[in-house]
Amino acid sequence: MAPGIKDKVAxxxxxxxxxxxxxxxxxxxxxxxxxxxxxxxxxxEKKDIQAAWQGGPEFVAVSLGDSxxxxxxxxxxxxxxxxxxxxxxxxxxxxxxxxxxxxxxxACDIAMALGVEKLKDTGYGGLxxxxxxSTIGTKNRIIGANQTAPGMFAMLATRYxxxxxxxxxxxxxxxxxVSAKSHHNGALNPKAHLRRExxxxxxxxxxxxxxxxxxFDCCGVSDGSAAAIxxxxxxxxxxxxxxxxxxxxxxxxxxxxxxxxxxxxxxxVETTTRASERAYAEAGIKNPRDEISMSEVHDCFxxxxxVTMEDLQFSPRGKVMDDIMSGRFNLDxxxxxxxxxxxxxxxxxIGASGIRMIYEMxxxxxxxxxKRQLKNPKYGLTHNLGGIPYRSVVSIIIVxx
Amino acid sequence: MVGITSYGAYIPxxxxxxxxxxxxxxxSASATSLPGEKAVANYDxxxxxxxxxxxxxxxxxxxxxxxxxxxxxxTTPPYRERQSAGIIATALDLRPDVRAxxxxxxxKAGTQALLAACDAVKAGSEKNIVVxxxxxxxxxxxxxQEVIFGEGGAALMVGDTDVxxxxxxxxxxxxxxxxxxxxxxxxxxxxxxxxxxxxxGYTKFIPEAINGLLKKYKLTIKDFAKVIIPxxxxxxxxxIAKALQLDEKQVQKEMLTTVGDTGTANSxxxxxxxxxxxxxGDKILxxxxxxxxxxxFFQVTEHIEKARxxxxxxxxxxxxKDLANYERYSSFRDVIPMEAGFRGEVGPTRLTLAWRERxxxxxxxxxxxxxxxxxxxxxxxxxxxxxxxxxxxxEPYRFSDKKAKLFSYTADSLAYSVSPPEMYGVxxxxxxxxxxxxxxxxxxxxxxxxxxxxxxxRRKYVDNVRGIHGYFWKAVPPRA
Numbered sequence: 111m112a113p114g115i116k117d118k119v120a121x122x123x124x125x126x127x128x129x130x131x132x133x134x135x136x137x138x139x140x141x142x143x144x145x146x147x148x149x150x151x152x153x154x155e156k157k158d159i160q161a162a163w164q165g166g167p168e169f170v171a172v173s174l175g176d177s178x179x180x181x182x183x184x185x186x187x188x189x190x191x192x193x194x195x196x197x198x199x200x201x202x203x204x205x206x207x208x209x210x211x212x213x214x215x216x217a218c219d220i221a222m223a224l225g226v227e228k229l230k231d232t233g234y235g236g237l238x239x240x241x242x243x244s245t246i247g248t249k250n251r252i253i254g255a256n257q258t259a260p261g262m263f264a265m266l267a268t269r270y271x272x273x274x275x276x277x278x279x280x281x282x283x284x285x286x287x288v289s290a291k292s293h294h295n296g297a298l299n300p301k302a303h304l305r306r307e308x309x310x311x312x313x314x315x316x317x318x319x320x321x322x323x324x325x326f327d328c329c330g331v332s333d334g335s336a337a338a339i340x341x342x343x344x345x346x347x348x349x350x351x352x353x354x355x356x357x358x359x360x361x362x363x364x365x366x367x368x369x370x371x372x373x374x375x376x377x378x379v380e381t382t383t384r385a386s387e388r389a390y391a392e393a394g395i396k397n398p399r400d401e402i403s404m405s406e407v408h409d410c411f412x413x414x415x416x417v418t419m420e421d422l423q424f425s426p427r428g429k430v431m432d433d434i435m436s437g438r439f440n441l442d443x444x445x446x447x448x449x450x451x452x453x454x455x456x457x458x459x460i461g462a463s464g465i466r467m468i469y470e471m472x473x474x475x476x477x478x479x480x481k482r483q484l485k486n487p488k489y490g491l492t493h494n495l496g497g498i499p500y501r502s503v504v505s506i507i508i509v510x511x
Numbered sequence: 512m513v514g515i516t517s518y519g520a521y522i523p524x525x526x527x528x529x530x531x532x533x534x535x536x537x538x539s540a541s542a543t544s545l546p547g548e549k550a551v552a553n554y555d556x557x558x559x560x561x562x563x564x565x566x567x568x569x570x571x572x573x574x575x576x577x578x579x580x581x582x583x584x585x586t587t588p589p590y591r592e593r594q595s596a597g598i599i600a601t602a603l604d605l606r607p608d609v610r611a612x613x614x615x616x617x618x619k620a621g622t623q624a625l626l627a628a629c630d631a632v633k634a635g636s637e638k639n640i641v642v643x644x645x646x647x648x649x650x651x652x653x654x655x656q657e658v659i660f661g662e663g664g665a666a667l668m669v670g671d672t673d674v675x676x677x678x679x680x681x682x683x684x685x686x687x688x689x690x691x692x693x694x695x696x697x698x699x700x701x702x703x704x705x706x707x708x709x710x711x712g713y714t715k716f717i718p719e720a721i722n723g724l725l726k727k728y729k730l731t732i733k734d735f736a737k738v739i740i741p742x743x744x745x746x747x748x749x750x751i752a753k754a755l756q757l758d759e760k761q762v763q764k765e766m767l768t769t770v771g772d773t774g775t776a777n778s779x780x781x782x783x784x785x786x787x788x789x790x791x792g793d794k795i796l797x798x799x800x801x802x803x804x805x806x807x808f809f810q811v812t813e814h815i816e817k818a819r820x821x822x823x824x825x826x827x828x829x830x831x832k833d834l835a836n837y838e839r840y841s842s843f844r845d846v847i848p849m850e851a852g853f854r855g856e857v858g859p860t861r862l863t864l865a866w867r868e869r870x871x872x873x874x875x876x877x878x879x880x881x882x883x884x885x886x887x888x889x890x891x892x893x894x895x896x897x898x899x900x901x902x903x904x905x906e907p908y909r910f911s912d913k914k915a916k917l918f919s920y921t922a923d924s925l926a927y928s929v930s931p932p933e934m935y936g937v938x939x940x941x942x943x944x945x946x947x948x949x950x951x952x953x954x955x956x957x958x959x960x961x962x963x964x965x966x967x968x969r970r971k972y973v974d975n976v977r978g979i980h981g982y983f984w985k986a987v988p989p990r991a
Contacts, residue, residue: 236925239854248861252872253889253983255935255949256971261923265937265947269919272960320923320932321955370887370895372945376919376937500937500947 114392118214120346120353121509122339123152126469129334129456130303137172137228138184140335144224144462145185148337152349159339160218162187164194165205165225166461169238172226181224198496199408200361201225202336202464203505207359209340219342225466226335227459236260236331260328260411261320262498267413268322269376274428278322284431285412286313289326291440292409292448296455298441298481303332304455327412332457336465338472352476357393357489358508360385368500377428379414381504382421382493389506390423395489398423402445402508403487404474406467408495409452418493419447422506441482449474449482464505467492471509513633514677514809517668517818519568520783521561521645522770522827524952524990525551525834529658535837539653545745547768549661551834552647554843554929555951555969555985558585559595561645561664563602563968565776567912568822569641569666575603578668580610580640582628584620584775586693587647588613589970589980598982599643602968604874604909610637614775618646619801621665621775626805628669629678639670646774649844651699656691659743660700661771663827665779675818676786676795676809682724684803688712713742713800717751720804721796728808732757736793736811737785739763741777741800769828782809784824789815826991842929854927857974860981870907875966875984877944878905886910886944908944911966911984915940922955938964938986952987965989 125147127140135143149156164181172180178192197204202225209221232238237259240251247254271281290310296302308326316325346353362385368374386398395401405422409415416434419425424445425433433439439447448454450470453463471490473479489510496503526548552561562583570578581603583596596611614620614627621644628640645664650656690708693700702708717740725732732738732755742748745767752762763785766777773780778799785795793811798804834840841847870876870890877888883899886908894901920936927933934950936958950958951969964986971983 233853239856239927248864249868249871249889251858252860252865252868252971252981255947256926256928256933257935257947257949258923258925260925261921261933261935262947264921264923265919268921268960272919317924318922319925320921323921365897366891366895367897369947370891370945371885371897372939372943373897374945 115210115214115359116357116393117355118343119210119340119356120343121356121468121472122341122346122349122353123148123154124336124338124469124472125151126301126336126466127334128301129332129459129466131230132333133230135333137167137170137180137226140228140333141181141184141224141226144335144337148222148339152339154220154339154349156185157188158220159187159190159222160220161191161209161212162222162224163205163208164192165201165223165464167227168196168198168201168460170228170231197503199410199458199460200464200494200496200503200505201461202466203492203494203507204361204464206338206465206468206507207361207505209338210356210359213340213342219345220339222337222339223465224335224337225462225464227461228333229331229459230333258320259498260323263411263414264320264323266376266417266499270413270417271322273375273377276431282314282322283310284434285327285416286310287434288409288412288415289313289454292452292454295441295449295482296451299451299455302451302455303330303457323411323413329410329453330455330457332459334456334459334462334466336462336469338465338468354472354475354509355511356507357510358389358506360389360392361503361505363503364501374500376499378417378421379495379499379502379504381502382418382495385504385506386422389508393489393508395508399445402489402491404446404449404471404484405491405493406448406450406452406470407493409448409454410458410495414495415447415452422491422493446484449479449484464492464494467494468507468509475509475511512674512677513629513671514669514674515667515786516639516670516672516674517569517573518783518786518823519565519571519666519821520780520824520827521564521568521664522550522824523552523556523561523662524830524832525553526831527551527834527840531835531837532658536653536657545658545767549771550663551840551843552662553952555971557589557970558587558645558647559589559598559982560968560970561662562599562643562666565645565664565666566599566603566641566643569668570603571821573668575605578605578609578639578641579637580628580631581605582612582614582624582640582642584614584624584642584644585646586615586618586620586774588615598873601869601873602982604876604911617801618774618777619799619803619805620644621777621779622797622799622805622807625667625669625779626681626807632669632671639668642667642669644776644779646776647844648774649699649846652841652846654699655705656700656702659767659772661773663770663773663776663780665776665783667779667782673814673817674812675815676789676811678807679810680724680728680808682720682727682806684716684720684723686716686803688716688802709744709747713744714747714751716804717742717798717800718755720798720806721755724796724806724808734794735761735796736789737761737763737795739778739781739785739795739797741781741798743767743772780824786811786815787823787825791815822991830990839930851927857972857976859977860974860979873982874909875911876907876909879908880904881906886940886942888944888946910940910944913940913942915964915986917958917960917962917964917986918945919960920950920958934958936986949985950987951985957988963989
């Protein structure tokens with residue numbers, strides 16, 4: 111087996127804008143804000159960055175569209191290699207992975223990944239209609255069901271409830287607990303979009319978006335940007351005393367079997383399972399339930415977070431309800447999930463989310479998470495899911511001391 | 512012996528009671544006193560989709576490779592230029608070397624297509640021609656036509672072996688009688704004064720055609736077990752029968768009060784209903800109406816017993832659902848143009864792709880791996896079975912005629928639909944294969960994991976900017 115990325119790359123600076131309906135800010139402004147914070151945090155200058163990767167935007171193109179020019183032009187990067195990467199909702203993590211690989215390969219010493227998305231320029235509540243963008247594919251537009259993200263994830267819940275004999279009422283309560291927990295955390299985070307506590311009762315009684323998912327089962331729709339500066343691990347201490355080290359970078363893309371082959375059970379996400387198994391092996395983690403201190407997972411919908419807990423081996427198959435209801439994933443629980451409020455409260459500016467997740471793990475590991483600070487976290491895991499349960503790309507990133 | 516070798520029909524699920532229409536529009540015009548209900552095509556149905564459904568019913572137990580022609584009669588084709596019969600033939604997965612033709616511009620086109628098919632078979636030019644007819648005519652709100660018109664389709668296969676009803680003769684009248692018309696580009700039908708249409712049209716042409724046929728073949732009206740009179744005036748329907756001295760049991764029951772006037776399909780649907788009850792030896796006289804009249808004379812054979820397992824008229828009539836809302840009904844055909852929002856906008860259709868993938872899109876054909884036997888949709892060159900993965904070992908495989916189980920589902924209020932919420936689910940096909948489809952013709956609360964579904968050809972979208980109708984397949988609960 112290849113030796114992997116563990117401890118070869120360190121994060122020395124990060125930036126993250128306030129996420130939300132940033133009506134007053136264009137994507138360029140958001141990029142500059144994230145970049146500025148990351149530079150200041152790393153205490154380096156722009157000329158020190160030798161290569162950069164841009165994640166997103168998926169929907170509203172900036173300047174020269176689907177290229178690296180938006181990042182290079184906006185930040186006036188001095189003719190360094192810049193590349194735009196695209197892997198649906200996992201694009202931010204993909205940009206981070208590319209920057210880390212460049213450093214680990216010795217192609218450069220310091221690299222940057224920046225993700226950005228300006229969803230509130232699309233005119234939609236929820237993600238824009240896929241068929242208006244290249245995201246769905248020309249054939250899919252004709253033969254794919256007319257469906258939206260909440261509906262495609264709702265089908266996980268339909269099948270999950272049925273498979274494990276959970277009544278729709280109990281199932282909705284379980285999902286409501288997922289969202290209520292994240293709202294609690296988001297309320298503590300000045301960078302979050304949605305900063306209000308919400309009760310289980312409010313969540314359960316909210317209007318249905320795609321049965322059985324209601325309004326509060328869905329993440330927010332936001333603008334935002336986040337950036338990470340990475341360098342060779344052996345250099346990291348030159349820049350700061352508390353760098354955060356990359357322990358694992360894994361992605362898994364669907365083989366097509368979940369969509370077209372009848373083995374897939376619709377109660378889990380295969381790519382999460384596969385990517386996390388490899389990530390644990392790369393990071394040397396034997397027992398994820400005990401060893402992973404905290405996680406930021408892709409809670410685009412409450413059901414996604416619930417099944418992800420099982421895919422990541424945090425909860426046994428079919429048993430996540432027990433862990434959710436007992437508060438295992440709460441801020442004061444044994445294995446906090448979404449300490450920053452998650453996609454639920456940050457919303458999901460597609461290209462930015464993956465790096466925003468790492469931002470929270472980075473701050474927690476440095477002890478700088480303020481009211482949300484967890485006690486002595488060792489390993490933080492981010493899970494960034496691109497696509498839909500049966501056609502997905504999943505990134506798992508593990509960071510630690 | 513040339514004649515009908517199989518039959519099928521389609522009546523959309525939803526019915527609107529005429530009182531609901533009257534309650535909505537009666538303040539404007541006390542349009543008509545026609546009682547009963549009419550069948551309403553769902554928002555995703557049109558003449559083409561209903562013709563496909565009727566043809567599928569007609570092709571029950573029949574090898575589709577044996578079909579040599581497809582004639583389609585309608586006055587409401589989706590395109591002014593693009594052959595509807597070609598869309599239907601492709602959806603039915605017929606051979607490309609079929610003779611396809613559209614018969615249009617008059618509601619008499621249904622019987623004209625049937626006559627043309629019989630002539631083609633008789634001449635030895637073709638074997639096994641499917642004749643289908645369907646219409647979706649619109650009356651302006653408050654008009655008599657809005658009340659009278661209903662929607663549905665019929666299909667008959669014409670051949671020369673195992674004939675269930677032989678064509679014994681016909682008589683045709685052509686008159687440029689302009690009682691009802693719709694000029695190019697118009698959405699709604701127009702009509703001249705009702706009394707003139709009734710007294711100079713229906714009550715003259717239908718008897719004239721019948722008497723012409725009787726005289727031509729030296730028959731009397733008493734020779735017929737059933738006579739089909741497609742008159743849209745209930746009283747005159749009986750009046751014509753009475754004037755012809757028909758016994759009550761000789762008169763094929765009108766479908767105005769159950770389905771409505773289905774235009775080109777009207778006479779053929781009544782013919783299918785007559786065939787459902789026919790006994791060997793029965794003589795059936797079919798007439799049509801529209802710029803004249805056709806009369807056709809069929810004799811039922813002993814092979815009729817082999818064609819009983821169709822949904823036909825009876826089962827489709829029995830399978831019904833009330834549409835209780837006039838405004839919703841009116842929105843289906845854009846008579847009330849509802850706000851569609853950004854999500855209702857349609858992107859461009861790549862016609863090069865639509866052509867290249869026509870079997871995948873219109874015929875719902877995928878592939879089956881010759882190595883491991885896994886059916887897969889859409890067509891794949893690399894086998895999706897993780898334990899197989901063979902490259903280019905595929906054979907074509909049709910999913911449109913396979914039943915499926917609903918593996919999971921949702922009802923989505925965010926997705927745009929003319930009739931929200933948009934429903935969809937994942938189907939596991941009997942024999943293998945899985946894909947996610949939209950679900951139509953049912954309610955969210957009637958869906959359940961593992962329930963049985965079947966495929967129905969539907970209009971998935973209309974791109975009004977570019978004038979394109981996008982057709983695809985949806986899942987529906989079986990009608991019978």
